[in-house]
Amino acid sequence: MAANNNSKGFSTNSNTYTIVYAIVMVVIVAFLLAFAHSALGPKQDENVRLDTKKQILSALNINEFTDAQATFTKNVVKILDNNGTEKCAVADFDVTGSDKNDVIYQCSVNGATKYVIPMNGNGLWGAIWGYIALDENKSTVYGIYFNHASETAGLGAEIVKPAFCNQFKNKNIKRDDKLTSIAVVKKGQSAEGKDYVDGISGGTITSSAVSVMIETSLKKFEGFLTK
Numbered sequence: 001m002a003a004n005n006n007s008k009g010f011s012t013n014s015n016t017y018t019i020v021y022a023i024v025m026v027v028i029v030a031f032l033l034a035f036a037h038s039a040l041g042p043k044q045d046e047n048v049r050l051d052t053k054k055q056i057l058s059a060l061n062i063n064e065f066t067d068a069q070a071t072f073t074k075n076v077v078k079i080l081d082n083n084g085t086e087k088c089a090v091a092d093f094d095v096t097g098s099d100k101n102d103v104i105y106q107c108s109v110n111g112a113t114k115y116v117i118p119m120n121g122n123g124l125w126g127a128i129w130g131y132i133a134l135d136e137n138k139s140t141v142y143g144i145y146f147n148h149a150s151e152t153a154g155l156g157a158e159i160v161k162p163a164f165c166n167q168f169k170n171k172n173i174k175r176d177d178k179l180t181s182i183a184v185v186k187k188g189q190s191a192e193g194k195d196y197v198d199g200i201s202g203g204t205i206t207s208s209a210v211s212v213m214i215e216t217s218l219k220k221f222e223g224f225l226t227k
């Protein structure tokens with residue numbers, strides 16, 4: 001029995017010992033987690049911002065670069081609000097901030113003006129999002145980028161693939177200066193009064209969600225797009 005007691009006769013098998021030990025361990029673990037978050041949090045946040053900038057560049061068909069930050073700074077020249085008024089300097093805008101879905105990125109690609117508009121919506125299993133780049137006429141699609149949180153591999157998750165995204169190039173979001181969006185339809189079908197692309201086989205719900213996302217996201221910027 002002596003082996004179970006410390007030098008002061010305190011039993012390591014007692015409930016008090018177990019409770020004190022558990023409390024000490026919880027405090028230590030909590031401290032270590034807080035320290036890790038404090039040390040790594042800023043770096044993780046910066047990585048998220050850099051990845052978002054890469055997504056915006058991807059919508060501009062810019063996928064090869066050695067320095068994403070420098071490439072973003074070179075090609076994104078203004079941050080506009082949903083009416084097209086300059087909101088702030090590019091360097092002052094947080095692409096992951098609370099207003100990230102309420103701005104327009106005015107860009108210059110090889111001397112040509114492009115506008116990148118953020119999109120977000122809900123897919124079959126979780127969030128979907130992306131960016132659509134328009135030519136200076138605010139109608140013709142220059143490029144597009146999609147991503148998702150948890151769509152089904154081989155089905156809805158195919159929205160990220162070039163085979164799907166490339167269909168949007170040169171489509172128009174307006175007709176007769178009126179916003180029409182772009183429809184995603186079943187292969188062989190069409191959409192009256194709109195430009196359209198083929199949806200993903202077996203991914204009907206996600207395809208429809210992409211269609212809704214584009215329409216609702218562009219609607220927020222209708223004043224800018226139609227003036």
